[in-house]
Amino acid sequence: MAKPTFEEAFQDHQVPANKTGYWSYTWHMVKVNKGCYGLLAPFMIFFIICTVIPVCMSLPMSFMNFNMIQSPKWVGLSNFYTLFLNDSVFLIAIRNTLIFAIFTGPFAYFLSFFVAWLINEMNPFLKTFFTFVFYAPSMTTSVYVTWQLILSGDQYGYLNAVLLDLGFVSKPIQWLTDTTYILGVCIVVQLWMSMGAGFLAIRAGFQTIDKTMYEAGAIEGIKNRWQELFKITIPSMGPQLLFAAVNQIAGSFTVGAVGQMLVGLPSTDYAAHTIMNHATDYGSVRYEMGYASAICFVLFLAMLLANKGVNSLLGKFID
């Protein structure tokens, strides 16, 4: 005898609803919960158009040659060959991105944790004030004009003027065009802007910790702020730290916009050229979309791997 379908079984009360087989049960649950899908639909439509399709499309597109005018042509792995074996600029970009990533990733992460901790030690008014002060730069995208003024290459650039006055240098330094300084300058400005949502999450994480934990700690013999930090605070705010880490990875692997505004695209001798700049160069300037897709795909892959690595690393430290 054939297995009864869900409806038959349900009507005859022969078989309990969850014993009719996985697929018919799932289909039944889908129909019961169709209201859920209805409410999810508006978000998911926009989400699929703007995030899922672009990210998933980067793989098939990277096997094509596509310039937006002619129809795409299948070229196999040739984009990846060129990328890793023939494109010396891409290798520079990888190097620069890694240097950037170390400073705007782990370094900025620890810095924002450290700053958030210090802010948390202040009284309520100063807490609000300093949180605002440190978060403010990440809200601004237009203030790079001030940085251009500060870092201007002639002797009237503010930084140069100060250094000349103090006698550290004998002639003005071309901060934005001298290849020895470009990367450093971009990293400083990027760090300045890097206290974003992750910083806020860590800052708020401190407030969720139960005050009585500290009292209990004091009774158990914790003597100073350092012990408090390592024995109580860090172990109890793991979830916020993970969230901040994801934000930091997404930010640090795709740096490039600030550098593009400050030192131009491409920067002198590609000194501050990141993978992101490379992708922008091929995608938005030269319209070689196939090649740009290959670059983006490599970037996405790197981000996913870094995310996995950080998750397992942090998982060890936090219960």
Place this chain on the structure above:
Amino acid sequence: MAKFRRRRKVSIEQLKVKDNKNKHINGSVGGDICIFLFLAILGIFMVFPIYYSVIQSLKPVEELFVFPPKLYVLNPTTKNFSDMFKVAAEYTVPLSRYMFNSVFTTIVICVCNVFVTCMAAFILAKCKFPGDKFLNKVIVIALLFQSQATWIMQFLVYSKLHIIDTYWVLILPCIATPMNLYLMRQSMSTIHDAMVEAAKVDGAGLFRICWQIIVPNSKPAIMTILIFSFQQAWNLNGGSVIYSEEYKTLPTIVQQISLAGLARQGVTFASAVLLLIPPLVVFLIAQGNVMETMANSGMKD
């Protein structure tokens, strides 16, 4: 007997006076001062570029190019801001059009974003249905892909949809942001299931539960995602997807003005400040809400 009672009362009050809630258990005054100094120095570095661009925008021409530069204004003027309109008058459309574009897209993005995100977050936080675990995982992974790298690939999609060089191309990518959905979901999942169940028993549909039970109870989270989408929308730079002058937004035009160089420094800073102030003010007003929401932002798995 009466005497004894009075003495006890006094001693309890004395105990209460000693109980100081703001005092740190393991803090010291010296440590507090060191921390304050450290934060103050770092804070000056953070604020200086912002402060300086505000000051520059208020300086009259005679003061703009004084060297060494002054960190304060002697005769503050709003001339730079009115000059901005004159400079923009040389472009094909007046400055008010760019402002309208920015305000219009910002309002549309904020409203749509909150509407769409609230419903999806409610479902993900409170409902069980086939595929819910998968979707929750997708959202967490999607937090990684909210950057410029996806913009390049989005360009292909938009060109297929034929919406390049319209308002749509500005509005569409900002409506469904994984970050906002994630924050909203985390804060909605702290609401008790009993409230949802009570409403279900009373016969409310999902849509009604969402807007009459859950949303009024998550005002801080809504303020937070409003702020985030406001920041994103206000700083939206059409750049490579908008070509016609009449659809360009303020950030694009600020970039264009600043390319004019030294001669228009006052105007450059005025326009930068115009762009800078609204997000700062909005954040300052709603900071308490943001902190409350971010406290729930942790990843549990």
